[in-house]
Amino acid sequence: MQKILIVEDERDIADLVGFNLERAGYEVLKAHDGITGADIAIHERPDLVILDLMLPGKDGYGVFKELRRDSRSRDIPVIMLTARAQTEDRIQGLEAGADDYLTKPFSPKELMLRVQAVLKRADGPPGSVEVSYGPFRFDKNSLKFYLEGHPVELTSTEFKLLLFLTERAGKAQDRNDLLRTVWGYSDEVHSRTLDTHMKRLRQKLGEHAAMVETVRGIGYCVSSL
Known part of the structure; x- marks a missing residue:
């Protein structure tokens, strides 16, 4: 229970x-x-x-x-x-x-x-326990994120956003799809806060921030390696 x-x-x-x-x-x-x-x-x-x-x-x-x-x-x-x-x-x-x-x-x-x-x-994303992509590594069990092997403190929202994009790297993800995935639905308020979460996420990624691309008129994308 x-x-x-x-x-x-x-x-x-x-x-x-x-x-x-x-x-x-x-x-x-x-x-x-x-x-x-x-x-x-x-x-x-x-x-x-x-x-x-x-x-x-x-x-x-x-x-x-x-x-x-x-x-x-x-x-x-x-x-x-x-x-x-x-x-x-x-x-x-x-x-x-x-x-x-x-x-x-x-x-x-x-x-x-x-x-x-x-x-x-x-409950955490389904599938394999760990996801690695270039300098990124995700531990789905603990919701921990590692950048070039070093732990980076992400909020659960930032973790889910970056994982969702990484698992679909190279393909632009629609804003509404991102909102529904993380918050369960989309509205104007969540759409505005999505951009703030992305801004903070890029700051935490440091020199790798460019891997999270803004796709004008669509949403966001993790770049292909």
């Missing part, structure tokens, strides 16, 4: 989300402030965290940063669930590295679909 942590100070919302998760077969943990939420996430290591942003004690962004700093919680996927509904708020959440961002009021059915999509992505 997969375990999901809800960090939400409004108890009626936490109970509503928890009820739907339990009905879908998940084990549910709850925290009603940011400090407790971060502590439970780090020590219980749930399969997913549903995180409100406006929390007492420590806000959602503070919790998120703490989870990403700690090796025990670094790879736990996070869905931000918040009343901050402006487009720029959604972009900020996704660019911070959240796996998804859902605004209140929300449909419990939509939330369940997003939970399923994020957990499916977190």
Whole structure:
């Protein structure tokens, strides 16, 4: 049974989300402030965290940063669930590295679909355990990436984007295909944050950044060797 942590100070919302998760077969943990939420996430290591942003004690962004700093919680996927509904708020959440961002009021059915999509992505790509291509090496089990044999810290989103492109090297990949692969669907907000993820990814690739090409009018491509 997969375990999901809800960090939400409004108890009626936490109970509503928890009820739907339990009905879908998940084990549910709850925290009603940011400090407790971060502590439970780090020590219980749930399969997913549903995180409100406006929390007492420590806000959602503070919790998120703490989870990403700690090796025990670094790879736990996070869905931000918040009343901050402006487009720029959604972009900020996704660019911070959240796996998804859902605004209140929300449909419990939509939330369940997003939970399923994020957990499916977190299971890791199917196929062989390792993929090597030129200076790139991917370990799918640990979601670790190596550049010329040296480990490079990628977020899970960056890892999935680069792996998807590398496994299709030499062929331009449509933006919408990339968005559906990583986030499960495409929209304007995710399309904008895709470019930000690509920019950060190239920075981490250093002298090999040119291997990730922008294909005007289509999307992106890892160049042929």
